[in-house]
Amino acid sequence: MPDVPELRSTPAAAEIAERLGSARRRMARAAERAGRDPASLRLVAITKTVPPQRIAEAVAAGVTEIGENRVQEARLKHSSVPPGLRWHLVGHLQSNKAAIAAELFDTIHSLDSERVGAALADHRDPGRGPIRGLVEVDFTGIAARTGVSPDGAEALVQALAGRPGLEVVGFMTIAPAGSPEAARDCFRRLRELRDRAQQGLGRALPELSMGMSDDFEPAIEEGATMVRLGRLIFGERAASEVRPPG
Ligand SMILES: *Cc1c(COP(=O)(O)O)cnc(C)c1O
Numbered sequence: 709m710p711d712v713p714e715l716r717s718t719p720a721a722a723e724i725a726e727r728l729g730s731a732r733r734r735m736a737r738a739a740e741r742a743g744r745d746p747a748s749l750r751l752v753a754i755t756k757t758v759p760p761q762r763i764a765e766a767v768a769a770g771v772t773e774i775g776e777n778r779v780q781e782a783r784l785k786h787s788s789v790p791p792g793l794r795w796h797l798v799g800h801l802q803s804n805k806a807a808i809a810a811e812l813f814d815t816i817h818s819l820d821s822e823r824v825g826a827a828l829a830d831h832r833d834p835g836r837g838p839i840r841g842l843v844e845v846d847f848t849g850i851a852a853r854t855g856v857s858p859d860g861a862e863a864l865v866q867a868l869a870g871r872p873g874l875e876v877v878g879f880m881t882i883a884p885a886g887s888p889e890a891a892r893d894c895f896r897r898l899r900e901l902r903d904r905a906q907q908g909l910g911r912a913l914p915e916l917s918m919g920m921s922d923d924f925e926p927a928i929e930e931g932a933t934m935v936r937l938g939r940l941i942f943g944e945r946a947a948s949e950v951r952p953p954g
Pocket residue numbers: 754756777798799882920921922936937938939940950951952
């Protein structure tokens with residue numbers, strides 16, 4: 709009688725692996741449509757509200773970078789999630805949490821003031837190298853939204869330069885929900901803003917964090933280097949957590 713293969717993974721783990729594979733294929737196709745190398749893209753799995761067990765399943769399926777939107781949640785999960793991951797903060801950061809954030813995270817996607825950037829830089833352990841930061845830009849003007857206005861983005865990069873504890877590597881945005889065309893417009897504007905900032909400041913700002921479960925394909929076509937995927941990998945969250953304001 710042939711050996712019955714050992715069942716290694718739970719159905720839920722197999723589902724995460726399948727969802728991840730499908731997301732990666734769609735990412736690669738979007739890159740190819742734009743004539744970009746799929747290897748230049750990074751998938752940040754957004755794990756807010758996802759328990760450590762499921763994060764471990766995603767890691768077993770190949771996830772190496774995870775993103776949380778709250779410092780406190782990241783802190784609670786940190787020791788129960790597999791080691792060796794890159795941690796990203798994608799939600800708003802207040803300077804009173806900068807010390808913990810500088811310890812927990814490798815990359816902060818939500819820089820929106822000199823104050824918070826300076827606090828991160830000051831608290832970063834020099835032995836770990838600078839924390840990477842992205843300036844968050846809001847194109848929607850929705851009052852509840854965080855991020856700097858497009859007019860203020862380049863000045864903030866400039867104001868945060870020259871601090872050993874922080875390296876600003878690019879920009880992040882959250883597109884308006886519900887309109888693929890408006891989302892694409894927003895992604896194009898972020899890329900153009902980045903191109904102008906590189907010219908104006910005479911330095912490279914290679915990273916563009918843009919695109920979520922509903923809009924990562926146009927984001928990649930417009931130049932995203934990091935996409936932030938939550939529901940596409942882990943399924944729907946509780947209603948109150950579905951999407952940031954706007
Ligand atoms: C929740 C969240 C995401 C992921 O959203 P999905 O629609 O689940 O992919 C990405 N970026 C930020 C800033 C988020 O808060």
